[in-house]
Amino acid sequence: MSPDLLTLPTVAPFAASSPFSPAEFDEYVMSTYGRFSLTLERGAGCRVWDDQGREYLDFVAGIATCTLGHAHPAMVAAVTQQIQTLHHVSNLYYVPQQGALAKWLVEHSCADRAFFCNSGAEANEGAIKLARKYAHTVLNIENPIILTAHASFHGRTLATITATGQPKYQQNFSPLVPGFQYVPYNDIAALEATIAQLDQGDRQVAAILLEGLQGEGGVRPGDLDYFKRIRQICDETGILLIMDEVQVGMGRTGHLWGYENLGIEPDIFTSAKGLGGGIPIGALLCKSFCDVFKPGDHASTFGGNPFVCAVALSVCETIEQENLLKNAQYRGGQLRLGLQKLAKKFPTLIQEVRGWGLINGLELKADASLTSIDVVKAVMNEGVLLVPAGPTVVRFVPPLIVTAEEVYLALRSLDRSLTSLTEA
Ligand code: PLP
Numbered sequence: 001m002s003p004d005l006l007t008l009p010t011v012a013p014f015a016a017s018s019p020f021s022p023a024e025f026d027e028y029v030m031s032t033y034g035r036f037s038l039t040l041e042r043g044a045g046c047r048v049w050d051d052q053g054r055e056y057l058d059f060v061a062g063i064a065t066c067t068l069g070h071a072h073p074a075m076v077a078a079v080t081q082q083i084q085t086l087h088h089v090s091n092l093y094y095v096p097q098q099g100a101l102a103k104w105l106v107e108h109s110c111a112d113r114a115f116f117c118n119s120g121a122e123a124n125e126g127a128i129k130l131a132r133k134y135a136h137t138v139l140n141i142e143n144p145i146i147l148t149a150h151a152s153f154h155g156r157t158l159a160t161i162t163a164t165g166q167p168k169y170q171q172n173f174s175p176l177v178p179g180f181q182y183v184p185y186n187d188i189a190a191l192e193a194t195i196a197q198l199d200q201g202d203r204q205v206a207a208i209l210l211e212g213l214q215g216e217g218g219v220r221p222g223d224l225d226y227f228k229r230i231r232q233i234c235d236e237t238g239i240l241l242i243m244d245e246v247q248v249g250m251g252r253t254g255h256l257w258g259y260e261n262l263g264i265e266p267d268i269f270t271s272a273k274g275l276g277g278g279i280p281i282g283a284l285l286c287k288s289f290c291d292v293f294k295p296g297d298h299a300s301t302f303g304g305n306p307f308v309c310a311v312a313l314s315v316c317e318t319i320e321q322e323n324l325l326k327n328a329q330y331r332g333g334q335l336r337l338g339l340q341k342l343a344k345k346f347p348t349l350i351q352e353v354r355g356w357g358l359i360n361g362l363e364l365k366a367d368a369s370l371t372s373i374d375v376v377k378a379v380m381n382e383g384v385l386l387v388p389a390g391p392t393v394v395r396f397v398p399p400l401i402v403t404a405e406e407v408y409l410a411l412r413s414l415d416r417s418l419t420s421l422t423e424a
Pocket of ligand 1: 057069118119120121122124127154155156211215216244245246248272
């Protein structure tokens with residue numbers, strides 16, 4: 001074959017203007033998502049451009065996923081290098097990139113071992129299976145129960161919608177998976193009462209699965225005392241503590257892991273979203289004492305392939321090299337301060353500002369006759385992308401590389417939007 005035929009063609013960017021109108025798109029794609037009328041074509045750093053060439057500040061980051069923003073040189077280099085070398089084999093063989101990513105995660109967390117999958121829901125499924133196997137084989141529990149919280153979110157598979165303590169995600173999908181029970185978040189008395197009550201019957205608590213800060217449930221941080229007492233209960237009883245780090249992990253809160261904000265360590269935790277910076281990857285991590293999986297117990301075709309692991313490792317290393325935990329702390333502080341000033345300026349609209357690092361929520365007053373979607377749409381008109389976390393909370397989850405100027409500009413646009421909404 002002539003060398004010319006081996007030369008890769010130069011790939012043109014995907015259509016300068018999108019060939020799909022929303023109506024055409026909806027003809028072919030199942031309507032599982034309520035979409036904003038916006039088509040994004042290109043991104044660089046914290047900025048994205050739509051198909052009309054209009055620029056937006058991206059404070060959504062693929063919903064807390066694009067850790068390094070868009071087209072970061074470290075990710076571009078890792079993607080290019082790995083796709084040109086070897087992108088997928090199988091877990092039939094040893095995968096050095098998987099080993100390197102697992103090593104980085106273990107050395108930077110309380111875990112001893114990792115398993116890789118493709119999404120947050122799958123990581124939580126893995127955690128549920130691991131906890132059940134531990135309950136059957138170590139704790140000798142015949143009917144293990146996993147406690148989860150009201151207003152939690154753990155994914156969209158059958159087991160994870162059941163784990164999710166929000167009936168709206170479960171409606172019309174029964175029969176749900178047995179073995180889950182819900183408790184109010186941040187309420188230690190209710191948790192202790194539920195454990196005691198289950199202990200007297202033929203079902204026993206095997207694990208407690210919680211988010212350190214409830215993301216989808218309205219950006220609600222966990223209480224330190226609540227989590228400290230849960231850790232104590234788990235130590236005394238052998239119940240496993242599983243933390244869902246899918247949204248709050250990978251530096252989003254200004255610490256690498258959300259649990260660090262609470263002064264405790266889980267036995268098992270899950271990661272996804274920010275771990276791959278936008279490349280699909282999930283991870284289940286655990287301490288060695290509860291690593292009861294044996295060959296054949298759990299698997300995933302794509303899980304931990306050379307491509308995703310090389311890219312995820314580039315994200316991890318860039319977080320360290322660019323000091324992004326500190327950036328998340330400082331820029332998060334700047335953002336919260338600005339939001340608190342806006343809360344004072346618009347007292348009839350804003351109920352509360354809360355969050356950690358670069359995951360923050362602005363809760364609207366129940367009687368403000370405005371929803372989070374109204375605010376998100378108004379701010380989009382000002383050139384800033386935000387995302388609701390429920391009907392009354394507007395969420396701010398920019399890339400961890402966000403600059404002081406970008407935070408300032410986003411706050412100024414929000415101020416303008418709230419002014420026009422109050423005047424309307
Ligand atoms: N867990 C939490 C805390 C999440 O926020 C999400 C997604 O929003 C998930 C799990 C599910 O992740 P995925 O959409 O990757 O399955």
